[in-house]
Amino acid sequence: MIAIEARSVVKTFGALRAVDGVSFKVERGETYGLLGPNGAGKTSIMRMLAGLSPISGGELFLSGLNVAEHSRAVRARLGVVTQADGLDGELSVRQNLEVFGFLVGLSRRQARIRADEVLGFFRLGDRASSEVDELSGGMRRRLAIARALMGEPEVIILDEPSTGLDPESRIRVWEELAELKRADVTLLMSTHYMDEAETLCDRIAIMHSGRILDEGTPPELVSRHAGSAAMDIRPNGSSRESIRRQLDASGLNYREVGALFRVTGGHGAPPALPTIDGIQVTERAANLEDVFLALAGRGLQEDQA
Amino acid sequence: MTTATTLVPETGFIRWRSVHAIWWRHLLALSRVWQVALTWFVIEPAVVLLAVALGIGQLVGEMEGFGTYAMFVAPGIVIGTAMFHAIFECSWSTFERIGQSYYETALTAPVTIPEIVLAELLFAVTRALISTVAVAGFAIAFGWIPLAALPGLMLVSVGVGTVFGGIGLLFAALSPSMHALSLVFTLVATPLYFFSGTFFPIAVLPEWLQPVAWAAPLTPLVELARGMALGELGRVHIYCALYVLALTALLYPLAVHLMRRRLMK
Numbered sequence: 001m002i003a004i005e006a007r008s009v010v011k012t013f014g015a016l017r018a019v020d021g022v023s024f025k026v027e028r029g030e031t032y033g034l035l036g037p038n039g040a041g042k043t044s045i046m047r048m049l050a051g052l053s054p055i056s057g058g059e060l061f062l063s064g065l066n067v068a069e070h071s072r073a074v075r076a077r078l079g080v081v082t083q084a085d086g087l088d089g090e091l092s093v094r095q096n097l098e099v100f101g102f103l104v105g106l107s108r109r110q111a112r113i114r115a116d117e118v119l120g121f122f123r124l125g126d127r128a129s130s131e132v133d134e135l136s137g138g139m140r141r142r143l144a145i146a147r148a149l150m151g152e153p154e155v156i157i158l159d160e161p162s163t164g165l166d167p168e169s170r171i172r173v174w175e176e177l178a179e180l181k182r183a184d185v186t187l188l189m190s191t192h193y194m195d196e197a198e199t200l201c202d203r204i205a206i207m208h209s210g211r212i213l214d215e216g217t218p219p220e221l222v223s224r225h226a227g228s229a230a231m232d233i234r235p236n237g238s239s240r241e242s243i244r245r246q247l248d249a250s251g252l253n254y255r256e257v258g259a260l261f262r263v264t265g266g267h268g269a270p271p272a273l274p275t276i277d278g279i280q281v282t283e284r285a286a287n288l289e290d291v292f293l294a295l296a297g298r299g300l301q302e303d304q305a
Numbered sequence: 306m307t308t309a310t311t312l313v314p315e316t317g318f319i320r321w322r323s324v325h326a327i328w329w330r331h332l333l334a335l336s337r338v339w340q341v342a343l344t345w346f347v348i349e350p351a352v353v354l355l356a357v358a359l360g361i362g363q364l365v366g367e368m369e370g371f372g373t374y375a376m377f378v379a380p381g382i383v384i385g386t387a388m389f390h391a392i393f394e395c396s397w398s399t400f401e402r403i404g405q406s407y408y409e410t411a412l413t414a415p416v417t418i419p420e421i422v423l424a425e426l427l428f429a430v431t432r433a434l435i436s437t438v439a440v441a442g443f444a445i446a447f448g449w450i451p452l453a454a455l456p457g458l459m460l461v462s463v464g465v466g467t468v469f470g471g472i473g474l475l476f477a478a479l480s481p482s483m484h485a486l487s488l489v490f491t492l493v494a495t496p497l498y499f500f501s502g503t504f505f506p507i508a509v510l511p512e513w514l515q516p517v518a519w520a521a522p523l524t525p526l527v528e529l530a531r532g533m534a535l536g537e538l539g540r541v542h543i544y545c546a547l548y549v550l551a552l553t554a555l556l557y558p559l560a561v562h563l564m565r566r567r568l569m570k
Contacts (some may be wrong), residue, residue: 013570050413053570072320076415086410090334099333103326104414151414 001028003063003155003186004049010057011044011210018044020210021058026203028154031177031187033197035292036207042190043083044210046157049188050080063154076105079148079156083163085140087132087147094119094128097147104151111150118146122176138169142176149180156180158189162196174199194288204288206295213295218288226253226290229266231273231283234259238278250274255293264290319423323416327424331394332431350386350440357382357504358449371535379444380530381503383458386440387433387465388523389494394429395473396489400480408568418565422474422557429470430463437462450534457533464549465526471556472522478563497523502531525549 004026011019019041026032034042047053049060051071060067062074088096094115101111119125122142127135135143141161148156161177162170177200181187191197197204198218205215214221222228233254235243243261247254252273253265263271270283335342358375365374402408408421441458444450450458472493480486500510501523507515518524525545532538 047570052409052412052568072415072417075413078413080413082406082409082413084406084409086406088330088334088407088410089405090337091330095333099326099330100410100414102329103323103411103416105322147410148413 002026002061003028003030004032004188005061006045006058007060008058009045009048009055009060011041011048011053012056017210019048019056022205022207022210022212023058024205024212024215026186026188028186029181029184030202031181031189031200033201033204034188034190034207035192035194035197035201035204035288036190037192037296039209040207041210042207043159046080046159046188046190049074050078050082050157051075052082076151077154079151079153081141081144081148081156081158081161083159085144087140087144089132091132092128093124093130093132093135093143096132096143097150100147101150106151114150114152118149121149121179122146136169138165138172141165141169141173145173145176153185155186155188158187160190160192162191162193170196194292198288206292208296214291221291222286222288223267224291225294226264226286227266227271228286229270229283230262230264230286230290231266231270231281233261233263233273233276234280234282236278236280238276243276243279246274246276253294257293262290262293264294319420320415320417323411323414323420324424324427327411327416327421328427328431331398331424331428335432345390346436346439347443350382350436351443353386354379354382354440354443358444358447371531373449375444375447375449376534377506377531378504379441379449380454380458380534381501381527383437383440383444383450384461384465384523384527384530385498385501385503387436387462388469388497388526390432390436391429391466391469392473392489392494394432395425395470396476396480396486397473399425399474399477400483400486403477403567408564412568418568419561421568422561422564425474426467426470426557426560429473430466433462433466433469434459437465451536454534454536458530461526461529461533464529464546464553467553468522468526468549468556471553471560474560475556475563478560478567497521502527522552 002025006022006024009019009022010017022041022045034045036042044053048055049062049067051067051074055068063077065074067074091099097115097118098111101114102108106114119128124139124143124146127139132140162173165173177187189200201218203215203217204221205212206221207213216224233243247261252263252271254261254263263273264286265271273281357378362374368374368377371377411421437458441450441455445452445455473489476486476489500518501521502518507518510518525548528545529542532542
């Protein structure tokens with residue numbers, strides 16, 4: 001059963017193609033991540049799906065419904081957490097939930113009961129009568145997710161669920177999202193954090209400049225683009241120029257990131273490194289960040305070509 | 306499955322639940338600051354009414370066809386104050402809600418822009434009505450307006466809410482900043498408050514200015530209110546009522562169009 005389907009979706013703002021022919025499918029119960037830097041087109045896709053932004057080209061479907069034609073019915077099945085949270089500072093925590101519940105179609109009584117449920121689920125019960133402004137960043141985000149759950153949606157869209165949160169709040173949000181996943185809710189999320197995508201998502205689309213560069217499970221993507229093992233080289237006496245020259249000569253895949261040279265492409269064993277003096281080498285497992293660097297690097301070169 | 310997930314038919318209709326829920330949210334927000342709201346609705350207009358009716362009224366004396374100056378000016382102040390409430394709600398408060406992503410959140414529910422606009426106008430009407438009951442209540446207590454005129458004044462306030470709520474929404478939708486938004490008060494609300502036959506009859510204005518004053522959107526509402534207060538309604542009041550209806554019919558689709566442009570990108 002397909003929960004979300006995008007067919008060659010395009011979003012233009014004047015001359016800018018923010019989303020440039022994107023296609024993907026999300027199965028029911030799956031957590032699907034759009035991973036990419038700011039400006040990759042992730043938010044535009046989510047806003048089009050939520051009916052907050054007109055679709056410039058292609059088609060979007062939610063549970064088989066065409067979003068452009070059935071926006072209202074689509075939104076009745078969708079819970080959306082925007083980057084801005086959109087919490088209502090003039091209402092209490094509980095009122096935020098109840099008023100939204102009433103807005104999506106619950107009776108006042110159903111909204112009260114449902115508010116209790118989601119407050120309990122997000123461990124916000126003791127903050128029910130607080131003002132929104134009194135909540136920490138993590139609590140605000142959890143309240144925004146709780147609000148999206150008021151109408152018991154089939155699909156939840158999360159735009160960068162943990163951006164701006166401290167490490168502990170982040171993990172808490174992750175735990176709660178994992179809990180939702182166990183309840184068979186379909187999640188579509190955007191993120192620019194590799195660890196978040198790796199932890200939460202069943203499948204990932206790596207986006208850059210409005211296009212999907214590749215799609216797959218995190219391990220698939222890693223093995224396809226970065227091999228299984230990688231190493232970080234830190235200059236320790238040797239000049240960067242000399243390291244660069246020797247790596248180029250060896251034909252290895254590498255990227256310079258900050259102080260490091262990140263070498264990828266080892267299969268089963270670390271990449272075979274030529275003997276270079278004056279460096280410090282750390283071997284590690286390849287990860288999504290390596291994939292992203294490899295893919296986005298290529299994407300950038302295409303852009304410039 | 307809850308009602309939220311039942312299939313809702315699409316376009317060309319108003320889902321009243323959306324309007325009701327947004328209106329309820331505004332009422333709830335207002336009721337949470339009722340102590341402060343009380344000063345807007347009661348103390349501020351009471352000061353204006355007393356100063357004008359008792360102070361300036363002493364200098365003016367009787368007015369041909371209207372009785373005392375207080376009896377002339379009271380319906381004007383009732384309607385002028387209601388106008389400020391309607392404009393404030395749909396310009397200032399709406400602008401703030403745009404900035405705080407309130408509408409963006411509402412639109413993630415099965416809600417449409419026309420429903421948002423209707424809810425805003427309905428709440429502008431609500432605020433205009435509360436204001437009218439409060440200010441007219443004062444004037445009734447002092448004997449400047451007969452009690453029997455209250456339902457009529459309330460009816461006129463509905464028109465105040467739709468017309469000036471609509472004007473407020475245009476400014477909220479078009480203003481790039483709070484500074485730009487403040488123009489709705491300096492360019493619209495304040496001039497209208499003084500030049501719409503509220504504090505003096507339009508006939509005393511220079512001749513060239515009179516047609517402008519007659520065309521101003523607050524004028525027909527003040528005329529209607531004064532007719533209600535004096536219990537004298539004539540042909541001119543039919544024209545006034547038609548003018549108010551025409552303004553509402555014009556402003557609503559324009560507000561929907563501009564709010565859509567503002568909120569959908």
